[in-house]
Amino acid sequence: MAKIKGDIVINTERCKGCEVCIAACPFGVIAMSKEVNSKGYHYAMKVNDECTGCTNCAIVCPDGVITVYRAKVTTE
Amino acid sequence: MEELFAKPEIRKPENIVYKKTDLMVDRPLSYCPGCGHGTVHRILMEVIEEMDIQGDTIGVSPVGCSVLAYDFLDIDMLGAAHGRAPALATAIKRLWPHRFVFTYQGDGDLAAIGTAETIHACNRGENITIIFINNGIYGMTGGQMAPTTLPGMRSSTSPYGRDVLTMGYPLKMTELVAQLPGTHYVTRQSVHTPGNARKTKKAIRKAFDIQKEKKGVGWIEVVSNCNSGWKMTPVQANKWMEDNMFPFYPLGDIKVDGKLIEVAK
Amino acid sequence: MGELRLMKGNEAVAEAAIRAGCDGYFGYPITPQSEVMEYLMAEKPYDRTGMVVLQAESEVASINMIYGAAGTGKKVITSSSSPGISLMQEGISYMAGAELPAVIVNVVRGGPGLGTIQPSQADYFQAVKGGGHGDYKLIVLAPASVQEMCDHVKLGFDLAFKYRTPVMLLSDGAVGQMMEKVVLFDQIPRRTDEEVIAQCPWAATGKLKNRDHIIITSLDLDPAGQERVNLKLQAKYKKIEENEIMYEEIHCEDAEYLFVAFGLSARICQKATDLARAKGIKVGLFRPITLFPFPVQQIASTIKRVKGVLVVEMNAGQMIEDVKLSVGLNVKIEHFGRFGGIIPSPDEVVRALEQKIIGG
Numbered sequence: 001m002a003k004i005k006g007d008i009v010i011n012t013e014r015c016k017g018c019e020v021c022i023a024a025c026p027f028g029v030i031a032m033s034k035e036v037n038s039k040g041y042h043y044a045m046k047v048n049d050e051c052t053g054c055t056n057c058a059i060v061c062p063d064g065v066i067t068v069y070r071a072k073v074t075t076e
Numbered sequence: 077m078e079e080l081f082a083k084p085e086i087r088k089p090e091n092i093v094y095k096k097t098d099l100m101v102d103r104p105l106s107y108c109p110g111c112g113h114g115t116v117h118r119i120l121m122e123v124i125e126e127m128d129i130q131g132d133t134i135g136v137s138p139v140g141c142s143v144l145a146y147d148f149l150d151i152d153m154l155g156a157a158h159g160r161a162p163a164l165a166t167a168i169k170r171l172w173p174h175r176f177v178f179t180y181q182g183d184g185d186l187a188a189i190g191t192a193e194t195i196h197a198c199n200r201g202e203n204i205t206i207i208f209i210n211n212g213i214y215g216m217t218g219g220q221m222a223p224t225t226l227p228g229m230r231s232s233t234s235p236y237g238r239d240v241l242t243m244g245y246p247l248k249m250t251e252l253v254a255q256l257p258g259t260h261y262v263t264r265q266s267v268h269t270p271g272n273a274r275k276t277k278k279a280i281r282k283a284f285d286i287q288k289e290k291k292g293v294g295w296i297e298v299v300s301n302c303n304s305g306w307k308m309t310p311v312q313a314n315k316w317m318e319d320n321m322f323p324f325y326p327l328g329d330i331k332v333d334g335k336l337i338e339v340a341k
Numbered sequence: 342m343g344e345l346r347l348m349k350g351n352e353a354v355a356e357a358a359i360r361a362g363c364d365g366y367f368g369y370p371i372t373p374q375s376e377v378m379e380y381l382m383a384e385k386p387y388d389r390t391g392m393v394v395l396q397a398e399s400e401v402a403s404i405n406m407i408y409g410a411a412g413t414g415k416k417v418i419t420s421s422s423s424p425g426i427s428l429m430q431e432g433i434s435y436m437a438g439a440e441l442p443a444v445i446v447n448v449v450r451g452g453p454g455l456g457t458i459q460p461s462q463a464d465y466f467q468a469v470k471g472g473g474h475g476d477y478k479l480i481v482l483a484p485a486s487v488q489e490m491c492d493h494v495k496l497g498f499d500l501a502f503k504y505r506t507p508v509m510l511l512s513d514g515a516v517g518q519m520m521e522k523v524v525l526f527d528q529i530p531r532r533t534d535e536e537v538i539a540q541c542p543w544a545a546t547g548k549l550k551n552r553d554h555i556i557i558t559s560l561d562l563d564p565a566g567q568e569r570v571n572l573k574l575q576a577k578y579k580k581i582e583e584n585e586i587m588y589e590e591i592h593c594e595d596a597e598y599l600f601v602a603f604g605l606s607a608r609i610c611q612k613a614t615d616l617a618r619a620k621g622i623k624v625g626l627f628r629p630i631t632l633f634p635f636p637v638q639q640i641a642s643t644i645k646r647v648k649g650v651l652v653v654e655m656n657a658g659q660m661i662e663d664v665k666l667s668v669g670l671n672v673k674i675e676h677f678g679r680f681g682g683i684i685p686s687p688d689e690v691v692r693a694l695e696q697k698i699i700g701g
Contacts (some may be wrong), residue, residue, distance in 0.1 A: 006093075007083040017108030017309040018303075024270050041109065046081045053086075055094040056270035063105055063112030064096035069083075071091040101554075131547045134413065146556045152545035154412045155558035156405065157435050163402040164409025169395045171364050171415045172534070175547055193405070196398035 002072045006053020008046060011065040013044035021057035021066065030057060077139050097121045099130055099150045104146050108215075110310020112300030113142050115267040118208060119277040120180075121149060123284055130228035133176040138160040138190075141215040159190025162197035165204045166205040176287050178205035184214045187249045194249065201258030201292035205283040208249065208295065211302040212321060219305035223247040226324055231305070246324065250297040254331040262290035262331035266299045268314040272327070279329075291334065299325045344525045350490040350517040351376035354420060354446055354510070354526075357494035359386045362529040364415040365393040367406035369425060372458040373514035374448035377420040390531050400425040411441035412557035414478075414537040414544030416498055420446035422514070423464050424455060426472075427616030433507055434473030438559025438570070440543075440577075442501035444494060445479075446510040448517035459682025460514030462604060465659035468511045469632045476571055478578045480508040480585065481632040483603040487521035489630075494525060500585060504577055505543070508653040511632060513655065515605045515684060578634075586639065587630035592618065593643050596625030598698055601640065601664050602653040603629050606682065612652050612687035617694060624694060632660070637667040647697035649673040653690055656680055673698060 008029070015037065022030050027050035032042045044057075044066070053070025099121035107113045118132035124133055130151055137145040145152035156164045169177040186194050186208050196213035197204065213231055214220040221231040221238060224246050228237040238246075254262040261283055265276040276298055283294025299321050301313040308316060329337050350355065355377045358366060366386075368378045378396060386392035397403040403419050410417040422428060426447045436443060447468060451461035468481045480500050482493045490512060497508040538546045545555045561567040589607075592614055593599070600610040607628040617624045627643050629636050644650055644664075650672065652661040658676040665674055677693035679685040 005083065005086055007086040007091075009087060014104055016109035020110050020268070020310055020314065023311060023314075046079070049081055049083075051083075053091075053093055054270075058094040058096075058275045059119075059270045060115060060268065062107065062109075062111055064100060064114065064118045067086070067092060067096070068094040069086045069091040070093045071086045071088075073085070075278070096538060134545055134547060136409065143560065146554075148556050150548065152548050152555045153557070154409060154545050155439075155556070155560055157408070160405035160408070160432070163397070163405035164412070166395070167367060167393075167400075167406035167410040167415075167417070168413055170395060171410050172356070172413060172419075172546070190431055192398055193402050196402065261381065316665060 002074050004052055005071060005073045006051040007069040008051055008057065009067045010044050010046070012043040012045070012062050013037050015041060015063040016063055017041040017043055018062065020060050020062065024056040024060045026056065027051065028056065078296045093341065097125045101127050101148050101150050103148065105148055107141065108304045110301065110303050110313065111222065112211070112267045112298060113209060115273055116207065116276065116298055117145065117148055119267070119273060120207065120280055123277060123280045126281070127284060132174070133178070134172065136168070136179045136182040138179070140185050141208065142180055142182060142215065145180050159185050159188070160193055161185065162190065162193040162202070162204070162206065166197050166200070169202055169204050170322045175206035176205070176284055178207060182207070182215070183208070183210045183212065183222045183224040187247050195253065198253040198293045198295070199256045199258045203287050203290045205280070205287060205294045206296070207280065208297045209300050210297055210325065211300045211305070212303045213305040215302045215305050226320060233328070248325070250295065250330060251261045253293070253295055254336060258292045259295055259331060260286050260334050262295040263329045264297040264299060264325060264327050266317070266327055268301065268317060290297050299327065345525055346523055346525060347520055348487055348513060348523050349376055349520050350487045351448065352380045352565055353487045353491040353523050354494055355380035355384070356525060358418045359384065359390055360526055360528050361495045361498050362390065362416060362531040363392055363498070364531060365395070365410050365417045366419065367395050367397050367403045367410070368416065368419050368421065369397050369400045369403050371422045371425045373450055374420050374517050375444065376420045376659065378440065385391070385422065390528070400428040401432070404429035407443045408432050408436050408441060411436060411443045412439065412545050413635065414541030414546055416532070418444040418494070420448065422448045422450045423452050423461070426464065426467070430473035433479070434475050434477065435559050436507045437477035437479070437574070438475060439557050440505040441507065441557070442505050443507050444497040444501060444510065444698055446512065449511065449513040451680060455680040458514065460605060460655065460684060461680060461682060462513055462606060462655040463659070463680060464511065465654070465656060468509050469663070477574060478633050480506060480581060482510050483630060483632050484510055484512050484516055485604050485607050485628065486516065487519065487523045489523060490516060491523050493623065502643070504581055506577065512607050582634040585631060586634045586636045588636040588639055589628040589630060590643065590691055591626040591628070593625035593627060596623055596646070597648050598622065598624040598694060599644060599647045599650045600624060600626045600653055600694070601650060601660070602626065603632060603660060603672065606653045606655055609685055609690060613690035613694070615630055617691045622694070622699065635663050635667070640664060640667045644668050644672055649667040650675070651694050651698050652676050653685065654678045673699050675701070
């Protein structure tokens with residue numbers, strides 16, 4: 001059975017920690033880091049495996065720090 | 077630090093479905109965290125990329141927070157004096173009729189000091205696109221009252237809230253210009269949710285498309301946030317915007333194909 | 342030789358703009374220069390050369406249209422009169438800062454404020470000392486005839502593009518309104534878009550694949566960067582001072598006294614020179630044609646040979662400051678001016694010379 005799976009890569013150095021992406025994600029994939037980047041911002045990070053690659057987070061990210069991947073994966 | 081939940085089998089170049097367009101200059105934006113400017117910049121550049129008009133576009137940036145827009149958008153641009161962007165765009169489009177010409181302006185720039193230039197460019201039916209970011213406040217100068225500041229809304233120059241009897245009423249420029257025969261497409265959008273951002277992108281695309289048809293001004297107001305000026309977190313600001321700005325500045329098309337959708341309120 | 346016509350100075354500006362291959366005129370009506378746009382609108386330069394003419398909603402809009410067009414490398418001109426030029430100062434300052442070429446014609450009327458619609462030279466300081474905010478200069482040409490109204494438009498464009506700087510024609514209501522014979526230069530073709538792109542690599546014409554994007558701006562938030570901008574501008578002004586001074590001397594070889602006057606005042610002084618010489622007074626006339634760059638050395642060397650100098654201006658004494666700065670303190674330099682729209686007669690200029698310089 002084929003299933004759509006996604007992944008995101010966050011440019012954590014450019015992330016300003018505004019958290020707008022968190023609300024945009026339907027699957028709670030994103031949360032804020034406890035650490036800060038070199039600018040002192042907590043940054044968005046992936047916290048589960050539920051990403052479907054819907055691109056919602058990337059579209060609302062004001063700083064364009066999220067790259068989204070999506071692929072069909074076959075499972076048993 | 078080590079990244080958890082990475083999926084190397086999916087994270088391959090052929091599987092990219094969204095990445096920041098290369099038409100955004102690769103440098104950090106000067107905007108505050110969560111500010112809608114960055115989102116509008118990016119989707120504007122996505123439209124220009126999709127239309128393949130990077131070399132055919134000339135932009136005009138304002139004075140205000142987005143004064144440095146030209147540093148981020150990888151197209152030829154001019155920085156206008158405060159409020160004068162539509163005058164620059166008028167002349168540029170008249171002399172380069174095959175170029176796509178747009179202005180990018182905030183509410184102070186467009187609706188206060190530049191009111192005359194804005195209205196007359198619209199009334200002449202210049203074949204330009206006007207992108208109007210309305211966050212109800214002067215962001216760059218430190219949160220002063222704007223022409224679009226809501227009644228009762230606090231700012232550094234209306235610290236007890238905007239008293240309309242002494243400070244005047246907020247100006248609905250979008251409804252106003254929709255009345256002018258020179259505007260062809262007039263819409264009000266936002267970029268705070270994925271759905272709204274996608275709609276704004278479509279609106280910008282439409283406005284650029286009508287430049288080809290020489291039918292007059294395409295106008296996109298984007299009701300946006302100003303977390304710093306409003307003194308909220310970005311997420312709180314977006315909620316406040318939904319609850320307070322949208323009732324006064326309702327989203328949606330106001331004029332399409334030169335016809336008013338409904339009698340503007 | 343070019344075409345000979347009888348024209349108003351304002352009309353000559355308009356016709357010269359078309360013939361200079363100008364791409365656009367943007368302006369707003371104001372007396373005493375409205376004939377410029379009226380002539381252009383009637384002449385339909387769009388059919389003749391493709392030149393655009395647009396009546397803007399204000400002088401503020403006009404000058405910013407000029408700023409926008411100039412920033413894309415196009416050859417553009419605007420005209421106005423004193424109160425309108427005051428409104429344009431913001432845009433002119435931005436253009437100087439962004440190093441943009443354009444020709445701005447000021448057909449000066451009496452001020453201050455709404456003043457009058459009659460001729461004046463009271464905008465000398467505004468034109469020559471900068472006008473708007475910041476350290477900048479315009480190249481300022483002072484036409485004294487309809488012929489020069491025509492020729493200075495062409496010269497103005499040449500200088501504007503040579504130095505990437507706004508050029509002002511400082512004329513007045515009389516030079517703008519009077520009719521004289523003028524020999525028009527032949528039509529110079531407008532540049533094609535491709536030629537503009539090739540000749541103005543600094544201009545925002547649309548990003549080319551082989552270069553970075555162009556940004557036209559006068560903003561540099563880094564103080565060191567902004568100082569560099571200023572130093573670059575000052576170096577440019579120095580180069581202009583070294584290379585572009587223009588002036589005229591009439592009867593200066595044997596002169597014992599000297600008139601210094603520009604524009605219309607110089608025309609009056611020319612007649613006054615003849616009248617004075619008929620009375621046996623050996624007087625000459627020094628006429629700066631460029632007010633910036635001011636002919637400092639040239640005026641100094643002529644003044645060295647005379648007993649006294651009368652600076653004649655239709656203002657309360659503006660250019661006289663630059664004349665005094667050009668020479669030592671031991672020279673007798675007086676001012677004679679009429680203002681508020683009054684044009685002095687040659688007779689009263691001679692009387693002023695006799696009273697203030699010879700007898701004084």
